[in-house]
Amino acid sequence: MSLKNYSHEESKKLSMIELANAIMLDEKKAMNFKDVFEQIANIKEFSDADKAANIAQFYTDLNVDGRFITIGSNMWGLKRWYPVETMDEEVAAAPKKKKKTKKKKKEEESLDLVEEELDIVDEDIEEMADDFDDDEEDEFDADLEEDLEDEDDEDDEEDVEDEDTKDKK
Structure with a gap:
């Protein structure tokens, strides 16, 4: 599913999480949370007030949705890009004492x-x-x-x- 497959009106109707999935599929790399949210806000034409109201919900949805994984340093990617063996190695940072x-x-x-x-x-x-x-x-x-x-x-x-x-x- 790519954003190119949707018209501007159709993409505005998609949920933020579906847009994030489509954006990451188009980019084919892990992205910073703020960059992903800015692209979603541009597509949905959010005002500053809308951005402030929706950013926390989007972050929660990213954490809860099983398709996404945090790579560290606020970078997010799609789980299917990472094999299970490397996922533990890359994601699990050494615990700090x-x-x-x-x-x-x-x-x-x-x-x-x-x-x-x-x-x-x-x-x-x-x-x-x-x-x-x-x-x-x-x-x-x-x-x-x-x-x-x-x-x-x-x-x-x-x-x-x-x-x-x-x-x-």
Whole structure:
């Protein structure tokens, strides 16, 4: 079916999808969506308002109709031009990996927080250890002084006892 087979009046009465099929058969190659739609709009004599009202419906019809296939980059062709084996190769573009920057940033932030928290704890532990050492030294010094005083007192008592025993003898 070619557009040449139809008069201007007959081609105006055809649906947009039938016109697209005829246009692609005449061109014998894949075409950009906008180019196909512009040719259809010229044949049907659409105004700018008609174009705006019909472009979405035409795109939907192209997707739904089994005769058409997207080749990528908004290029459309007829399915019958492409063997099944090559269709998968040409049409299926390599899937792009999604960036995981947000998740990675969150993980880095949480790791930074954990490290900061650990640093604070380490600093606190060092301060506590220093304070403990100071307290322990103070207690040790106080205990030592008490022990020395006690020994002195005991020595004094022994001396007094020794003197008392000497006096009694």
